Amino acid sequence: MRTSSQRRVILTIIIGVALILSLNFWQNPVKGFFYSSSASLQQVLWGAGNDAADLFKGFLNSKKLQQENEQLRLTVQGLLSENSTLKELRRENALLRNALEVGPAKTFQLALAEVVSQDISQDTILINQGKKDGLAVDMPVVTQENVLLGKISEVYDKFSRVILVTSENSSFDAKVSDADITGVIKGRGGAQLTLDLVPKTKELKQGDLIITTTLGGVYPKGLLVGTVRNAQKSDTEPFWRTEISPLFRANELSYVFVILNL
Amino acid sequence: MFRKIILLTIIFYLLALWQASFFVHFPIFGVTPNLILIAVILLNLFEKPEDYGGLWGSFIAGFFLDVFSGSFIGFYASICLAISLFMKLVFKRYVWASFG
Numbered sequence: 001m002r003t004s005s006q007r008r009v010i011l012t013i014i015i016g017v018a019l020i021l022s023l024n025f026w027q028n029p030v031k032g033f034f035y036s037s038s039a040s041l042q043q044v045l046w047g048a049g050n051d052a053a054d055l056f057k058g059f060l061n062s063k064k065l066q067q068e069n070e071q072l073r074l075t076v077q078g079l080l081s082e083n084s085t086l087k088e089l090r091r092e093n094a095l096l097r098n099a100l101e102v103g104p105a106k107t108f109q110l111a112l113a114e115v116v117s118q119d120i121s122q123d124t125i126l127i128n129q130g131k132k133d134g135l136a137v138d139m140p141v142v143t144q145e146n147v148l149l150g151k152i153s154e155v156y157d158k159f160s161r162v163i164l165v166t167s168e169n170s171s172f173d174a175k176v177s178d179a180d181i182t183g184v185i186k187g188r189g190g191a192q193l194t195l196d197l198v199p200k201t202k203e204l205k206q207g208d209l210i211i212t213t214t215l216g217g218v219y220p221k222g223l224l225v226g227t228v229r230n231a232q233k234s235d236t237e238p239f240w241r242t243e244i245s246p247l248f249r250a251n252e253l254s255y256v257f258v259i260l261n262l
Numbered sequence: 263m264f265r266k267i268i269l270l271t272i273i274f275y276l277l278a279l280w281q282a283s284f285f286v287h288f289p290i291f292g293v294t295p296n297l298i299l300i301a302v303i304l305l306n307l308f309e310k311p312e313d314y315g316g317l318w319g320s321f322i323a324g325f326f327l328d329v330f331s332g333s334f335i336g337f338y339a340s341i342c343l344a345i346s347l348f349m350k351l352v353f354k355r356y357v358w359a360s361f362g
Contacts, residue, residue: 117330118283
């Protein structure tokens with residue numbers, strides 16, 4: 001037989017749960033209130049976490065960093081030479097555009113935002129720009145280097161939640177840069193990405209750069225998505241089984257850009 | 263009891279901020295441990311059998327997890343509450359009963 005105090009506790013809990021669930025009707029104002037009142041503290045914590053993680057990694061990976069540094073030095077040399085070629089091509093392209101009277105390539109209108117926090121499932125981040133700054137649901141979010149991060153999933157007055165491309169709820173069309181190979185990028189959660197629906201007749205190799213396409217109308221074309229980490233053919237499946245390394249780490253982001261006009 | 267709930271509210275609020283903004287920078291093998299769930303388990307583990315502060319604490323902890331994550335309000339609150347109730351039940355039936 002239950003005591004009256006037990007009954008009271010159970011009743012209170014039921015009322016509490018009902019009350020909390022009813023808060024979903026005002027989810028945006030409730031979450032917005034907490035985000036606004038905690039923003040300054042969260043920004044300090046995010047910055048401190050970033051710095052502490054850098055320091056920690058420095059201690060742990062000093063040897064690895066040395067090798068990586070050497071590797072990067074070689075990559076930079078290669079990129080410098082590629083850059084000079086591209087500059088020449090750009091000049092040539094501008095001349096041709098002038099000659100053909102074609103307008104300049106479409107440029108994006110961007111809004112700068114600071115990352116405030118990350119979801120514990122690691123597939124969403126919170127940024128300090130919201131409805132009042134002209135942001136809306138489904139706007140793409142990129143880094144300074146034009147790397148696609150994801151799109152806005154929820155907008156509050158002064159904050160927005162960004163669903164990352166690595167989220168299990170994310171999928172969009174993409175292609176291999178400089179090749180006629182298209183597929184569908186799917187998030188697998190936990191910073192994992194796969195490239196699906198690429199026929200086995202196409203040639204994929206490790207290191208191939210994946211970029212967005214306008215197919216599906218979710219993202220503008222040419223945004224960087226990741227590189228092929230592992231591509232395998234299976235006898236039983238008609239498509240490649242491909243793992244993609246994203247070009248960003250969510251917990252290392254500080255500032256992001258929101259594309260306001262597609 | 264009321265003072266305990268207020269104290270737990272402040273602690274879990276700070277823990278949720280710490281989890282969402284600081285602790286995410288330190289994943290262990292790619293996974294960030296959920297500090298709040300760990301705290302909820304510890305709270306219920308070391309609570310006296312006649313106390314019910316742990317239930318309230320778990321519920322509040324879940325609420326803050328909901329606020330600082332992308333899920334709807336009530337998702338983690340229900341999970342934490344269920345964990346707490348389950349632990350209370352098991353402890354009452356199988357652990358404390360054997361001492362009683």
